[in-house]
Amino acid sequence: MTDNVLEVKNLTMHYMTRKGPVSAVDNISFSVARGESLGLVGESGCGKTSIALSLLKLLPDNADIKQGQILINSKNIVPLNYAEICKFRWKQISMIFQAAMNALNPVYTVEEQILEAMQEHLPHLSEAEMNQRVDELFGLVGLDPKFKNQYPHQYSGGMRQRAVIAMALSCEPDIIVADEPTTALDVIVQDALLKRIRKIQEKLNMAMIYISHNVAVIAEVSDRVGVMYAGNLVEMASTEAIFHRPIHPYTRGLMSAFPSIVGEKTKLVTLPGEPPDLLNPPTGCRYHPRCPYATAICSQEAPEYREHGAQHFAACWHPGGEA
Amino acid sequence: MEHSDILVNIQNLSKLFPVGGGIFRHSDVFVHAVSGFNLQIKRGESVGLVGESGCGKSTTGKLLTRLLDPTEGKIEIASEQGVIDIASLRGKKLKTFRRNVQMIFQDPYESMNPRLTIYDTVAEPLNVQGIGTITEREARITELLETVGLTPAASFLFRYPHELSGGQRQRVAIARALIISPLFVVADEPTSMLDVSVRTGVMHLMQDLATNLNVTYLYITHDLAVARYMCNRIAVMYLGKLVELAETEELLQHAQHPYTKALLSAVPVPDPTYKRSAVEIKGGISKPINPEPRCRFYDRCPLADDSCRDNPHPELEDKGDQHFVACHKI
Secondary structure (H helix, E strand, O other): OOOEEEEEEEEEEEEEEOOEEEEEEEEEEEEEEOOOEEEEEOOOOOOHHHHHHHHOOOOOOOEEEEEEEEEEOOEEOOOOOHHHHHHHEOOOEEEEOOOHHHHOOOOOOHHHHHHHHHHHHOOOOOHHHHHHHHHHHHHHHOOOHHHOOOOHHHOOHHHHHHHHHHHHHOOOOOEEEEEOOOOOOOHHHHHHHHHHHHHHHHHOOOEEEEEEOOHHHHHHHOOEEEEEEOOEEEEEEEHHHHHHOOOOHHHHHHHHHOOOOOOOOOOOOOOOOOOOOOOOOOOOOOOHHHOOOOOHHHHHOOOOEEEEEOOEEEEOOOHHHOO | OOHHHEEEEEEEEEEEEEOOOOOOOOOOOEEEEEEEEEEEEEOOOEEEEEOOOOOOHHHHHHHHOOOOOOOEEEEEEEEOOEEEEHHHOOHHHHHHHOOOEEEEOOOOOOOOOOOOOHHHHHHHHHHHHOOOOHHHHHHHHHHHHHHOOOOOOHHHHOOOHHHOOHHHHHHHHHHHHHOOOOOEEEEEOOOOOOOHHHHHHHHHHHHHHHHHOOOEEEEEEOOHHHHHHHOOEEEEEEOOEEEEEEEHHHHHHOOOOHHHHHHHHHOOOOOOOOOOOOOOOOOOOOOOEOOOOOOOOHHHOOOOOHHHHHOOOOOOEEOOOOOEEOOOOO
């Protein structure tokens, strides 16, 4: 497909620790098309942030991409060095971080920080054009431009997160990676931001990867959803299919363990056990020790990630609970 | 409500924190973190206290466990020794009182001493209160660890907190709070740090304990969906004031206060086909620093008019079926 902005092929990434390699991302493949919003959902330690950091090559020194390709606009960024990858960041792919306070520099005004990225990546713009752009960006994320000369500490949590989004949009990236951008915010602020993010993404026809542990947030912002467990992508399908017709036992468990304030008050399901230690992941399917359908083959051989229905992918020996 | 059923009776509870000031300078600017708070909690009931960050819900929890001293108001607890007002307890009496009220904290990583084994952590309240002999304590701790799902207990007794996962640690925190059989437990966001797959287990555990050991909870949370599953009644707090109080399903289905309505329509729903109604309030939460004598929600309220500005903050009123709302317009 040519309209894929991002393609990840067989990505495997380990963190080297004193206790041995931690298999944080294990043989993951997916793609995101222009104008599409992909949600990645999973619990802490499932590798969703590791994927985000790999896409921008922001990984810490002890991370090692063992194999695989990350194609942004058909160019593989895995072998690129620091200077080369810097050209990609902001312009082609940018990121909205979780903790907005830490993502902003406290000693520069918000405007200066947004201008900095533009000066580096859009040198053909004049100063007046850039200033006008900052005003436009503020309008886009719902901030009053009169606050642009203020410092991050003068902003509230929601305003900071908006500023970080404005910054991520400044160089018109083709794809934006949002890593839990609303997790630290209150529901009313979160609601406003989610709607805003979704609107901007549709208006600018950008590709987006939205990462969250919150199943309900993912339901609101994504066209397609990928479910991760212990470094594996276990299921991926349209949002509607993931929520209404999940086939992987983990996705099913996750959905029925998540409380909602609307609809019947159904009994919440408890998944037995705990997520595995990735220093020493289970053999075969990594979910088998907790899976109600597990059989002998599940502990011996990792299931293949394949299509089970139109654009509905899953890695499971017993999809839908079949024997 | 039968009076004898009431375990905790909170009357006109207030906590003011001075802003600025110092050793030699008295501050006359105060954050009214909790003001004029009234709530009755029945024996065996779980009440949820929900609201956005900065609304005073954690301060309320700390006042009820006397980790903070109230500025004014009464907290009456019906213990075996009769009804005691704990707001004014000092010294030895305060220490004895703590046997009746315990707290479970949000962060299982920070609420435990990393140098104490699980046994020592859970035994601490028994040591402090001087309950039981060593053998009795051992038996009791082993039994309780099994009850909270840490089985076999023997394999956990001499491990340290860092060897446990988040869910297991929170189970230890629950065991520590329940080891002295308190009448009342304040749980401050006990599941918000836990992952979904582990969270449900801890939620079920707390509910089972409420039924089996007859524990009464005040459950502080920002997550209405979790409160729905944990609580019999929900109290909604805004800038130090209770704005609405009702049975859980009644509150979720028939919310009346404009703030509660906004809060409910802002909660994301895990169903892509569900369309939520639009959130009608504007702006963000401010700080209750020397608040004007008007409705605290006035600035953000879609229904507000001059009477809301000119009258003091409304009192909670029963609108029928024990559904209390504090609003001039309803």
